Amino acid sequence: MTTYTARPIGPTALKELRDTDDAGRPAxxxxDDEGxxxxxxxxxxxxxxxxxxxxxxxPLRRWAGETGAEPGAYDEQGPVFVHADDCAGPATGAYPFAEGAHxxxxxxxxxxxxxxxRLVEVKDTFEAAFADAFADPAVALVHVRAVEYGCFLYEVRRP
Incomplete structure (x- = not known):
């Protein structure tokens, strides 16, 4: 069985976003009082x-900048939370933000x-969803998003 890796926002992008975001606004x-x-x-x-x-x-614009892709109208931006300062990055290889939501x-x-x-309803179906996605040779990467707001959560690239 292939194991897929949830990719956080990379360090170069984080450094830029902590100064000026992808909409050109200062961070x-x-x-966070509530957590x-x-x-x-x-x-x-x-x-x-x-x-x-x-x-x-x-996320797609930044990936396209690395690969030379031209997403055209599929390029989009949206809100994400990041630490205001450097952090240690992910501590686990598990699929994050899988609990309690579609x-x-x-x-x-x-x-x-x-x-x-593909809609993923249960944490245990992420491996199957990724395997299904990458079974199509035309798929280069996937974004995991929240259904409720459509927010980008993380990226998984072809293994």
Missing amino acids: VPFT GAPLRCCLRRSEPGERIALVSYA RTVRRYSAEGHILGG
């Missing part, structure tokens, strides 16, 4: 008292075009 750090925000830098939920920022992030596994081609998706 505005704040203290529970899904952090895309370390793929865990925030703890009360941590300094975080809500920034606009364009997720979609959205498939993208090497050109950055959406090829479809």
Whole structure:
């Protein structure tokens, strides 16, 4: 069985986002009094008292910049939470943010075009959803997103 890796936002992108986000706005750090925000830098939920920022992030645009893809109208940006300062990154290889909510596994081609998706209802079905997605040779990467708000949670690339 293939094991897939949940990829956080990379260190170069994080450094840029902590200054100016992908919408051109300065990051505005704040203290998270309640905790529970899904952090895309370390793929865990925030703890009360941590300094975080809500920034606009364009995951497909950044991937396209690495690969030369041209996503055209499929390029989008949306809000993500990150630590306001450097963090240690993910502590585990598990699929984060899987508990208690529906997720979609959205498939993208090497050109950055959406090829479809799959609803994932139970944590144990992520391996099957990724295997199903990458069984199609046209799929280059997938985004895991929250169904409720459509928010980007993390990326998985072809193994």
